[in-house]
Each structure stands twice: as C-alpha cells, then as structure tokens.
Amino acid sequence: xxxxxxxxxxxxxxxxxxxxxxxxxxxxxxxxxxxxxxxxxxxxxxxxxxxxxxxxxxxxxxxxxxxxxxxxxxxxxxxxxxxxxxxxxxxxxxxxxxxxxxxxxxxxxxxxxxxxxxxxxxxxxxxxxxxxxxxxxxxxxxxxxxxxxxxxxxxxxxxxxxxxxxxxxxxxxxxxxxxxxxxxxxxxxxxxxxxxxxxx
Amino acid sequence: xxxxxxxxxxxxxxxxxxxxxxxxxxxxxxxxxxxxxxxxxxxxxxxxxxxxxxxxxxxxxxxxxxxxxxxxxxxxxxxxxxxxxxxxxxxxxxxxxxxxxxxxxxxxxxxxxxxxxxxxxxxxxxxxxxxxxxxxxxxxxxxxxxxxxxxxxxxxxxxxxxxxxxxxxxxxxxxxxxxxxxxxxxxxxxxxxxxxxxxx
Amino acid sequence: xxxxxxxxxxxxxxxxxxxxxxxxxxxxxxxxxxxxxxxxxxxxxxxxxxxxxxxxxxxxxxxxxxxxxxxxxxxxxxxxxxxxxxxxxxxxxxxxxxxxxxxxxxxxxxxxxxxxxxxxxxxxxxxxxxxxxxxxxxxxxxxxxxxxxxxxxxxxxxxxxxxxxxxxxxxxxxxxxxxxxxxxxxxxxxxxxxxxxxxxxxxxxxxxxxxxxxxxxxxxxxxxxxxxxxxxxxxxxxxxx
Numbered sequence: 001x002x003x004x005x006x007x008x009x010x011x012x013x014x015x016x017x018x019x020x021x022x023x024x025x026x027x028x029x030x031x032x033x034x035x036x037x038x039x040x041x042x043x044x045x046x047x048x049x050x051x052x053x054x055x056x057x058x059x060x061x062x063x064x065x066x067x068x069x070x071x072x073x074x075x076x077x078x079x080x081x082x083x084x085x086x087x088x089x090x091x092x093x094x095x096x097x098x099x100x101x102x103x104x105x106x107x108x109x110x111x112x113x114x115x116x117x118x119x120x121x122x123x124x125x126x127x128x129x130x131x132x133x134x135x136x137x138x139x140x141x142x143x144x145x146x147x148x149x150x151x152x153x154x155x156x157x158x159x160x161x162x163x164x165x166x167x168x169x170x171x172x173x174x175x176x177x178x179x180x181x182x183x184x185x186x187x188x189x190x191x192x193x194x195x196x197x198x199x200x
Numbered sequence: 201x202x203x204x205x206x207x208x209x210x211x212x213x214x215x216x217x218x219x220x221x222x223x224x225x226x227x228x229x230x231x232x233x234x235x236x237x238x239x240x241x242x243x244x245x246x247x248x249x250x251x252x253x254x255x256x257x258x259x260x261x262x263x264x265x266x267x268x269x270x271x272x273x274x275x276x277x278x279x280x281x282x283x284x285x286x287x288x289x290x291x292x293x294x295x296x297x298x299x300x301x302x303x304x305x306x307x308x309x310x311x312x313x314x315x316x317x318x319x320x321x322x323x324x325x326x327x328x329x330x331x332x333x334x335x336x337x338x339x340x341x342x343x344x345x346x347x348x349x350x351x352x353x354x355x356x357x358x359x360x361x362x363x364x365x366x367x368x369x370x371x372x373x374x375x376x377x378x379x380x381x382x383x384x385x386x387x388x389x390x391x392x393x394x395x396x397x398x399x400x
Numbered sequence: 401x402x403x404x405x406x407x408x409x410x411x412x413x414x415x416x417x418x419x420x421x422x423x424x425x426x427x428x429x430x431x432x433x434x435x436x437x438x439x440x441x442x443x444x445x446x447x448x449x450x451x452x453x454x455x456x457x458x459x460x461x462x463x464x465x466x467x468x469x470x471x472x473x474x475x476x477x478x479x480x481x482x483x484x485x486x487x488x489x490x491x492x493x494x495x496x497x498x499x500x501x502x503x504x505x506x507x508x509x510x511x512x513x514x515x516x517x518x519x520x521x522x523x524x525x526x527x528x529x530x531x532x533x534x535x536x537x538x539x540x541x542x543x544x545x546x547x548x549x550x551x552x553x554x555x556x557x558x559x560x561x562x563x564x565x566x567x568x569x570x571x572x573x574x575x576x577x578x579x580x581x582x583x584x585x586x587x588x589x590x591x592x593x594x595x596x597x598x599x600x601x602x603x604x605x606x607x608x609x610x611x612x613x614x615x616x617x618x619x620x621x622x623x624x625x626x627x628x629x630x631x632x633x634x635x636x637x638x639x640x641x
Contacts, residue, residue, distance in 0.1 A: 004255035009278045011257030012271040016279045018529030029281045055204035057211030069528070071212040078209050078229060079216045085228040086217070087542035092553065095545065099554040115557060130543065158547045167338075167551045174309065174346050175325070175335070175555060218530055273524040288522035293418050295512035303511060315504055318419035318464050328552065335548040359519040367514040375510055 001033050007047050010040070014047075020066035097123045101133050102154070102166060106147035108139055124148070132157065201233050207247050210240070214247075220266030220356060264355035265362050288357070297323045301333050302354070303369055306347035308339055324348070332357065420468035421505040423450065428502070435502060440479055440495065444472040471498060579614035584623065587639055595626075595635035 013029060014021045027040045035043075044067060048060040051069075058069050071079060090098065093116075100115050101107055113120050127133045136149035150163065160166065213229060214221050227240045235243075244267060248260040251269075258269050271279060290298070293316075300315050301307055313320050327333045336349035350363065360366060417423045427446050428435055451465055475494050519525050587593050598611050615637065618624040627636045 002255075008255050008257035008272070009275060012275045012279055012526070013257075013282060015258050015269070016271055016526040016529050017282060021282075025282065029278060055202075055208050057208035057213075058215050069215070071216050072208070075209060075212040078213060081229045081232075082213050082216065082221075082225065083539050085540060086221075086225050087540050087544045089544050090549075092556075095549055095553040096557055099550040100557065102550060103554060117560070130541075132543075157543050158545065158550070160547065165547075167335075167547055169551075169554070171338075171346055171551065172555045172558065175328075175552075215528065269528060270521075271526045273519050276524050276526070279526050288520060290516070292512065295516055296418070296509050297512075299508045299511035299515055302515070303508070315501070315508060316419060317421035317468065317501070317505065318462055335551065337548075357521045358515060359521065359525060367511065367518075369507065369511065372510045372514055373507060 003038065003043070003046075006030070006033070006035065006038065007043055007050075010043055011047055014060065014067045015069055017068075020063045020068040022066040025066075091123075093118075093120075093123045094126055098127060098132060098150075098154075101127075101148050102150050102163070103169065105149035105163075106136055106139070107149075108141075108145040108147050110145060112148070203238065203243070203246075206230070206233070206235065206238065207243055207250075210243055211247055214260070214267050215269060217268075219352075220262075220264045220268040222266045226267075261359065262361045263359050264352050268356075270359075293323050294326060298327060298332060298350075298354070301327075301348050302350050302363070302366055305349035306336050306339070307349075308341075308345040308347050310345065312348070419462065420465045421502060422509070423447065423465070424468065425502060425506055425509075435506075436499060438495075438499065440472070440476050444469075444476050447472055576610055576613045576617065579610050580617060583611075583614055583618060583637075587624070587637060592636055592638045595637060598637075 009030070010026055013026055023040055023044065026044070030040055044060075051059045056072070057075060058071050061068055061070050096116060097112060097120055100112050104111070104115075109120065109124060112124070124133070128135075131151055131153045133148050133154065134151050135146050137147050138144040139147050154160075155162065209230070210226055213226055223240055223244065226244070230240055244260075251259045256272070257275055258271055261268060261270050263270075297312060297316065297320055300312050304311070304315075309320065309324060312324070324333070328335075331351055331353040333348050333354065334351050335346045337347050338344045339347050354360075355362065417426065424443070424447065427433075427443060427450070428438065431442075431446070433439065433443070448469060451461065451469060454461060471494060475498065478494065521527065583593075583598060586598070595611075595615065598615075599607055615624065615626070619626060622640050624637050625640050627638065
C-alpha cells in the first residue's frame with residue numbers, strides 16, 4: 001500500500017475516534033497491512049506535519065492518552081463567537097422536563113421528579129436560566145413547595161398563541177400503534193377457502 | 201486579514217461544531233472582519249479544495265444545509281476495525297417507509313399505510329426513535345391527523361445537502377424492475393404450479 | 401389433506417414479503433406478467449394458493465393479506481358480470497386502483513433501495529468523534545425546538561412510566577414515617593396490638609420490611625415496648641408508659 005493511503009487511513013481513524021487514539025490501537029488496526037520499512041509512529045509524525053505546515057485551523061496533538069485533532073489554541077475566541085451565534089437545541093432531559101411542566105403546570109419539583117424518576121435540579125436550573133420556566137408560586141402542602149410553570153418566552157420560542165395551543169395529549173394515541181408488528185405476526189388468522197388444512 | 205488565516209478560522213469553526221455548520225452562522229462569526237473581495241462561500245470552497253487535493257482521509261462535505269468534515273467513504277472498513285463506532289443499518293421496511301415520507305411529506309400515517317398495504321405503527325416508532333422522522337403538524341382533515349416529515353438528522357444520515365438532493369423519483373420510475381429484484385431472485389420460492397388460465 | 405413438512409428455511413424465506421402488495425409484485429414478476437395488464441383470475445388463484453401454502457407452513461399472516469385477497473376476488477367477480485354501460489363511469493375501477501397501488505408501492509420500494517445506496521453515516525462515513533472535553537456548549541439565546549418535540553418527549557416519559565409506575569407506587573404507599581404514624585394512631589386506641597395485625601391484608605415483602613423498620617424505630621424511641629410470650633409466638637406491642 002502507498003504511504004499516502006496509509007496516512008489517510010490513520011487520519012480517518014484519529015478523526016473518527018471519540019477518545020484520543022493510542023498508537024498501539026492504530027498499530028492493531030494496521031496490523032493486516034505490510035508497512036514495509038515504515039512504522040505507525042513515523043506515519044503519524046508525517047500526518048502531524050501536514051497540519052503543521054501551512055496556516056491550518058486544526059492540529060494533531062499528542063495528549064496524555066493518545067492522538068487527537070484539536071482546533072489551534074489561538075482560534076478559541078472565534079469558536080466562542082460561534083457558540084453565541086448558533087442556536088442551541090435542548091437536550092432530551094430538558095425537553096422532557098419542559099414537556100411535563102408545560103402540560104402539568106403548576107407543578108412541584110417533587111412531582112416532576114416522581115414522573116421522570118430522576119433528580120431534576122440541574123435541568124430545572126437550565127430551564128430557568130434559559131427563561132423557559134419560572135417559579136409561579138407555592139403549593140398548599142406541608143413545607144409549602146415551590147411550583148413551576150412556563151413563561152412568555154416559552155410561548156415565543158415554540159410559536160404558541162397561548163398555552164392551550166399545545167398539541168393535544170390525545171394525539172399521542174395516534175402515534176402508538178394499536179397492534180405492533182410483533183404482536184400481529186404472532187396472531188393466527190383463519191384463511192378463506194382453505195378451511196380443512198389443519199384437519200386430516 | 202490574510203486569506204490563509206481566514207480559511208484557518210473557517211476550518212476551526214466547522215471542526216468545532218458538533219452538527220453541520222450553516223454558511224450563514226460562519227458569516228455571522230466572520231462579520232467583524234473585512235473580507236475584502238472574498239466571500240465566506242469562496243473561502244469554504246477553497247478549504248474544501250485543500251482536502252480534495254492529495255490523498256486525505258477526511259473531506260469537507262455539504263450535508264443538511266451545512267458544512268461538516270467526514271471520513272472518506274472508502275475508509276469505512278478501517279474505522280469499523282476500531283470497534284468504537286456504532287454501525288448503522290436500516291431494515292427494508294424502514295427504508296421503504298422512510299422513502300414514502302421523504303418524497304411525500306407532509307404525510308399521515310393512514311396515507312403511508314395505504315401505500316405500503318400494511319400497518320406501519322411499529323416502523324414509524326422506530327424511525328421516530330432514531331430521529332429520522334418527526335411529527336411536523338396536523339392535517340386539515342376530520343380528526344386532524346398528525347403528519348410526518350423527515351428531520352435534519354435524516355439529511356445527515358443519508359449525506360444529503362438538502363431534501364431536493366434525494367435521488368430523482370422519475371429516474372427511479374425508469375429503472376427496470378428486474379434489477380431491483382436481484383436479491384429476491386436468490387431466494388427460490390416453492391410455487392403452486394398454475395398456468396395462466398385467463399381468457400380475455 | 402397431507403401436511404407439507406415444515407422446514408425452517410421455508411419459513412425464513414417466506415417472511416421476506418413485507419405485505420400483500422409486496423407478494424403481488426413478486427407474483428407478477430415471477431410469472432413475467434405486465435403490471436398494466438394483470439390477468440386477474442390467474443393472479444387471484446396464485447395469490448390465494450400462496451396464502452394457503454404459507455398457512456400450511458405455519459407462517460403467520462397479517463390481516464392485510466386477507467383484505468387484498470378479498471379485493472382480488474371482488475375484481476374477479478366484477479369482471480365476470482358485465483357492467484351496464486351507463487353505470488361504468490360513476491364506478492371507480494377497482495382493478496385500476498390496485499394497479500396504481502402496485503405501481504406506487506413498487507416506486508417507493510425502489511426509492512428505498514436507492515436511498516440505501518447513499519453514503520450512510522456510521523456505515524460508509526464517519527463524523528468527528530465527539531470528545532466530551534472538546535464539546536462546545538452553545539450560549540446562544542436562540543433555541544431550536546418545536547411543540548411536537550415536546551409532545552414526543554412527553555410520550556417517551558409516559559412509555560417509561562408504564563414500566564416504572566408500580567415501583568413508585570409501592571415506595572409511596574409505605575414510607576416508614578407514614579407507617580410510624582399509622583401504628584401510633586392505631587395503638588393509641590387499643591393500647592396493645594399484634595405485629596401481624598399491623599400488616600395490610602395483601603401485604604408485600606416491602607410492607608413487612610417497612611413495618612419492621614417502623615416498629616424498631618418506635619422501640620428505639622421508647623414509644624413502644626414489645627413482648628413475645630413464647631418462641632415464634634405472636635409479637636405484642638404496647639404503648640410505652
């Protein structure tokens with residue numbers, strides 16, 4: 001195999017790995033090809049050189065555990081700017097919590113956690129910070145727990161006229177199939193015209 | 201600012217973004233520098249060229265209306281050897297249902313089932329869980345049924361620039377049916393021996 | 401009728417049909433028929449023999465297979481009875497409808513296969529492995545989400561709740577603190593009570609554990625005292641004077 005091709009493979013491996021990639025893992029992957037008088041180490045150095053030469057935005061660095069592509073330190077300010085420009089998505093836990101509050105408000109933290117089954121303090125804080133929910137009062141219960149509800153910003157973000165414009169929960173029924181494919185395939189159905197099949 | 205520096209910034213921005221990065225967000229970030237007679241679009245093309253030239257393991261592609269670095273398709277086998285990545289596969293029923301939704305969106309569940317001829321609740325659930333489709337609204341019909349459409353993730357998974365980049369349906373119509381039946385012909389089925397008897 | 405020996409591999413092969421339209425398309429192709437000019441008697445016969453054979457091989461069939469069988473039989477019947485000319489225009493042609501459905505189904509089946517040839521993420525191509533330490537957190541005030549995301553999120557919670565509800569109910573029902581209150585309330589009326597009678601009628605392991613914990617706590621706080629007259633005998637609880 002040509003040297004360029006070998007370098008390309010290593011580049012793809014390091015890029016796709018979700019952790020810094022150890023040289024010996026690369027060696028394992030490459031063990032099925034004959035490297036001739038080359039070594040994985042020298043190939044990595046050459047790949048590193050490709051990024052070092054020229055004015056590039058990313059570089060190949062050796063961190064404690066292995067090799068990793070990173071953006072050049074000098075460009076951090078630009079990436080920070082990007083994060084203020086790009087709209088963000090809500091995480092699944094955030095969406096879930098927001099859904100519970102939207103449909104069940106006013107609701108206490110204990111009630112939210114009962115439904116979700118997990119501690120929800122951090123996600124509530126995120127939603128408050130993003131001004132999607134707020135404390136709307138206290139409940140007449142021992143300890144007078146705080147109750148949460150959605151905000152005006154929530155309606156704006158989700159383009160809702162008012163809270164009653166949320167999709168009807170009955171629609172959920174449409175989404176779940178009455179019979180799943182699995183169940184149906186297990187159901188024996190009588191056939192027309194071929195009545196006596198099973199009997200002798 | 202020098203052109204090389206501008207390209208390096210764009211490279212870092214695209215690399216740092218978890219999702220395909222839209223040109224307009226790059227433009228917003230770059231709005232504080234004078235690009236002279238250059239545009240973000242031409243700079244991206246030049247960056248793309250850097251990766252196209254030479255035998256590189258990654259490339260810059262336009263997917264889901266944004267820019268993203270991806271490994272070259274020919275290298276997939278090597279990356280799978282790392283065992284850190286989840287392989288992705290869709291069943292024939294899932295692909296078929298996805299095709300109906302992709303080309304006919306917005307579409308109701310009943311419409312999908314009419315085309316396929318079978319209950320599609322389970323397969324719709326799978327596609328929603330994999331975030332390839334989502335509910336995009338309701339139809340002005342009795343019962344206000346939910347309508348489905350493809351997601352951003354759908355474009356990302358199938359490496360499509362936008363929904364119009366799907367294979368042309370008219371071209372598919374032209375395809376001879378025999379070539380699509382290749383796999384099925386491998387499975388020989390025992391058929392009742394009946395001769396065509398229709399008079400007319 | 402002789403039973404056809406059931407062979408595993410037949411089973412597997414026959415399940416490649418996704419539905420009745422898929423089966424019809426297969427039969428059309430298998431017999432090299434023209435999709436625009438399907439000989440109805442022949443295809444109906446083939447289709448029904450097929451269903452019968454699947455049944456003999458113990459392949460479970462979806463009800464939709466039978467719906468299409470009925471449609472085929474209806475079309476066949478209509479063709480045998482000449483329709484009066486003046487009626488013909490109002491009546492939609494079921495044969496035409498079936499042909500259109502087959503053509504459309506075939507089209508999307510092929511489209512699905514074409515899509516399978518595209519460069520698929522995590523099969524043909526890979527994106528940057530997302531490293532936790534490099535993950536960028538957007539600080540933008542803008543949020544990308546719509547109300548249907550909320551609806552789906554709510555549904556996923558409901559689905560999960562179905563499995564977990566029971567566990568929560570149990571915990572809720574028998575908190576130790578609550579049981580302590582129950583016991584003190586009951587015993588204050590009768591002065592003495594047997595341990596067994598503290599348990600609810602259809603008690604669970606959890607009820608027993610919580611009750612024991614409650615009693616132990618009350619003993620520790622010297623609010624109760626207990627007596628057992630003989631080994632394995634009834635445990636009696638009294639209010640501590």
